Amino acid sequence: MISFKNKWLLAFAAAGLSFGAVSASEKNKEEKSKGYLEAQKGALFSKENISQRTKPVGKIYVEGDDVPAAAAPPAVASTGPRSGADVYASNCSACHAAGVGGAPKYGTAVWNDLAAKGIDNLLQSVLNGKGIMPAKGGCSNCSDDELQQAVEHMVASAK
Ligand code: HEC
Numbered sequence: 001m002i003s004f005k006n007k008w009l010l011a012f013a014a015a016g017l018s019f020g021a022v023s024a025s026e027k028n029k030e031e032k033s034k035g036y037l038e039a040q041k042g043a044l045f046s047k048e049n050i051s052q053r054t055k056p057v058g059k060i061y062v063e064g065d066d067v068p069a070a071a072a073p074p075a076v077a078s079t080g081p082r083s084g085a086d087v088y089a090s091n092c093s094a095c096h097a098a099g100v101g102g103a104p105k106y107g108t109a110v111w112n113d114l115a116a117k118g119i120d121n122l123l124q125s126v127l128n129g130k131g132i133m134p135a136k137g138g139c140s141n142c143s144d145d146e147l148q149q150a151v152e153h154m155v156a157s158a159k
Contacts, residue, residue, distance in 0.1 A: 084149030111158035
């Protein structure tokens with residue numbers, strides 16, 4: 001028969017054993033992760049890895065070197081100056097197609113009278129703005145030339 005006292009001893013012994021077991025497995029884990037870190041370090045500082053990470057970003061060629069052909073510059077479509085019709089369609093037609101706010105209507109006889117003022121005078125009105133027409137007819141990035149083309153386009157619409 002195990003005495004009461006012995007039971008306690010057994011219990012302690014069991015607790016001690018399991019504690020020992022736990023700490024052993026913790027230690028094992030630690031060892032494992034250490035090994036993992038070492039492996040990582042090894043990979044990180046491997047010759048290959050280092051030379052990959054520290055390779056030069058460019059090359060300098062000196063006279064006499066075989067220089068590889070330069071890549072063709074990206075093709076940029078030149079938009080060039082916009083035509084009068086283009087400028088009219090994207091900037092002026094908003095008002096002049098329907099005659100908004102008293103704007104001389106595109107494709108009507110009113111342009112015959114306006115043409116009599118001379119293109120230069122008409123252009124001045126456009127550049128400065130007139131009535132509800134904003135300066136440059138609202139096309140702030142239009143060149144004077146483009147605006148003149150637009151005016152001529154509108155004058156040419158006279159019936
Ligand atoms: C917000 C509306 C509006 C836009 C946009 C607009 N116009 Fe006008 N435009 C008018 C109005 C309104 C008048 C008449 C102004 C007046 O006589 O009081 C006018 C008048 C004109 C005239 C006659 C000027 C004169 O001396 O009698 C020309 C030319 C003209 N516009 C060209 C253009 C061109 C070119 C554009 C585009 C680049 C343009 N407009 C954009 C409203 C506009």
